Amino acid sequence: MRKVLEKVFDEILLVDVLDSGDSAHLALMKRPELGVTLTKLHCWELTQYSKCVFMDADTMVLSNIDELFEKEELSAAPDPGWPDCFNSGVFVYRPSIETYNHLLQLATEKGSFDGGDQGLLNTFFSSWATTDINKHLPFIYNLSSISLYSYLPAFKAFGSNAKVVHFLGRMKPWNYTYDSKTKSIKGDTSDPTMVHPEFLNMWWHTFITNILPLLEQHGIVKDATTGVKAEEVTEAVSHMSLSGAAPTSPLSPTPAESSEERKERWEQGQADYMGADSFDNIKKKLDTYLQ
Incomplete structure (x- = not known):
């Protein structure tokens, strides 16, 4: 790297x-x-x-x-x-x-x-x-992605002038899963508490277009003929963390977060809608109980 x-x-x-x-x-x-x-x-x-x-x-x-x-x-x-x-x-x-x-x-x-x-x-x-x-x-030099919906009219009026976007908060672009076929992050992006999906998609597009080829040149990523596809790399990157920990299972607290802390986030309306608390993960958990 x-x-x-x-x-x-x-x-x-x-x-x-x-x-x-x-x-x-x-x-x-x-x-x-x-x-x-x-x-x-x-x-x-x-x-x-x-x-x-x-x-x-x-x-x-x-x-x-x-x-x-x-x-x-x-x-x-x-x-x-x-x-x-x-x-x-x-x-x-x-x-x-x-x-x-x-x-x-x-x-x-x-x-x-x-x-x-x-x-x-x-x-x-x-x-x-x-x-x-x-x-x-x-503010356009440090546009906080988590504040876009707190004053939506202003974002609509001035957001197009943004020069730097800052992905504040626990969830970073590389924590999301990216679908290279649809060229968009996976999950429900309609919730107003989420960061603006256009910026997330832009981050991932930059990674796929400019960084992935460099990784391939250095042999860090093998091409599809040897069994490793670019899609698998984006999947792996979406689970990266600073500690290098493995991704958590659906609906399980992250290693740094206790059950009480997670419950408190839910009560405050701060569920991890794009990660562990996504609709897909909740559905999987429910299906497990029903079965």
Whole structure:
């Protein structure tokens, strides 16, 4: 996979906060809950660049965004959950070892109010909400997929101008199952709590069109003549997770989720309609009982 990344990107750097020689290692020893957060902070060490745009791995660029380099640190779009905080999925910054060390110090001494990088960065860049409106990126540069239905008229009016979509939430594009024949994700996409299916289909189309051929070139994926089909790859990718765990069985809680947590999600109307709680899985469970 790294070989394929090197085909696409100019520079690939491995970041490992568990390395004892890493400057974040000592901070991680004191605040182990901030492991992923401390990984993100490494972007300030890229001092070979004068200015950078950070983007989470669950963002997708829809059109050219080079104009972001005209912005200054720290420029970001408001978070849909609390607009006086910025969302840390996309932000403009200036690499600096001094800033990096200050962020590590803050992480060690105070931690993060939300347990993640967004809380820490909003504490460090606390003047973002009130000081300089020029550092407020328009929402189209970090369009939260889970907020599309909270203000549907606005999405209909301005959504076509979106430049970056951010797949916030537990379900990511690669967690869905994609049907390469119909060129669409499988499942009921009519529920208003789901992310916009057009963006999900676009993510998968990009993967099938641009990434799958590269995987085949490197022998990671064999062609149909040797028994492995592209459809099987998309099926496998749809079950990927950060932990590399195997997909859960229908209607069973995920390893990180207890039965009580799952029940609470259902009661709040946040069932995993496209995954474990999909109509197909519910039907299979019912059929099992009836039989």
